[in-house]
Amino acid sequence: MPSTAEVVIVGGGVVGASIAYELTKRGVRDIVILEKSYVSSGSTGRCGAGVRQQWGLEMNCRLAKGSVDIFETLSEELDYDIEFRQGGYLVLAHTPAQVAQFEKNIELQNSVGIPSRFVDHETAREICPPINTDAFIKATYCPTDGHANPFKTNFAYMRGAERGGAKLFRYTEVTSIETDEKGVSKVVTDKGEIATRIVVNAAGPWSKEVAAMAGIDIPTYSERHQCLASEPVDRLFDTMVISFQIGIYLQQVPHGSFVMGIGEKEKPNHNVRSTWQWLEFFTGELLNILPLLKDLRVVRQWGGSYNRTPDAAPILGEAASVAGFYNAVGFSGHGFMIAPMTAVCIAEMITGNEPPVDISPLSIERFGRGELVVEPSVVG
Secondary structure, eight states: OOSBOSEEEEOOSHHHHHHHHHHHHTTOOOEEEEOSSOTTOSSGGGSOOEEOOOOSSHHHHHHHHHHHHHHHHHHHHHTSOOOOBOOOEEEEEOSHHHHHHHHHHHHHHHHTTOOOEEEOHHHHHHHSTTOOGGGOSEEEEETTOEEOOHHHHHHHHHHHHHHTTOEEESSOOEEEEEEETTEEEEEEETTEEEEOSOEEEOOGGGHHHHHHHTTOOOOOEEEEEEEEEEOOOSOOOOSEEEETTTTEEEEEOTTSOEEEEEOOOOOOOOOOOOOHHHHHHHHHHHHHHOGGGGGOOEEEEEEEEEEEOTTSOOEEEEOTTSTTEEEEEOOTTOHHHHHHHHHHHHHHHHTTOOOSSOOGGGSTHHHHHTOOOOOSOOOO
16 A cells, blocks of 8 residues: 555545546546445445436536536446446426426426426326326426446446556555644555545545544435345336335336335434335335336345435535545435536546536535525435
8 A cells, every 4th residue: 555645535436436537537646545345335336326417406407417428428438338328217296396396497407408308198108108197297307317337337437547547445444534734634544554635535325434534524424225126027118217205216227127216214324234124115105106017026125325414415525624625425315326527526626627517505514504405306
């Protein structure tokens, strides 16, 4: 392990790997990535991996659209097929209030170049033939939303970062972060110490613990979120189907399996074990929307962590209280889909440039000022 580094990134998931890669593209080569387990062992490897642009705040729309623009050519750029497919997102509205909110969302989305639109029951059935149209009033649809393979995306970004000069250390746990009057000064691990002036907290579920090592209290917490995968079957539809009200999402991935999930309310913890109670609850909600799937066999069920914030928006950027300490955490279940543009923004900030999307409202200081970011379109 090197004794010094220009940048130390804590966390080897898709956020940490993509930031490292974007830094190497900007000429920063002296980068150390610290992963306490294996790559994709945390939230990245346990997520649904959807990529959605249908948001209700302009900043989120721009982060998501920018990420889709990157995803569209990322396989070619990284010389590795990340299985990005644009089958669209079908977002269900169950109440008149949701329809009214979605009308505002579509106007905003269209204004920044996102081709979303309202669809009626007939069109919804064309997009997703087995859907139960009695379960919703209307829906919105964006054909350029999609899905990618989280493991392949994480691997491709990490390989790209390493090819650019970054050094990855697996099974290396950060034990403390030292500071001085200038800010960050050293990262201490169970394998050695690294003097550095820049640390990026991309630790996902462990973001609060990592920030605390630098004396920073961030209001993130981890919450279990469970998913399942079915047996592969013949192609039924390409779109992702989601409901903000129910908290459910599901889609058929390229090899034919369905990947599905739903939120659950429980106390913050790091428990990621799956339960039969969740499966029973999920099944009832699923069959109300897609009763045709009742005979699908489940082949795998797992749990992962949503790293949440009080307003369900991420914490991005340099902490005002400790110079050189950057956060890219608290994505609340949406880190994978906006990781590409988030990485660009953080890399630009670290290299002294203006990010292409104004992410200043997502600073950690917003909580002290009471300026929470309220996003109306969150799943789970």
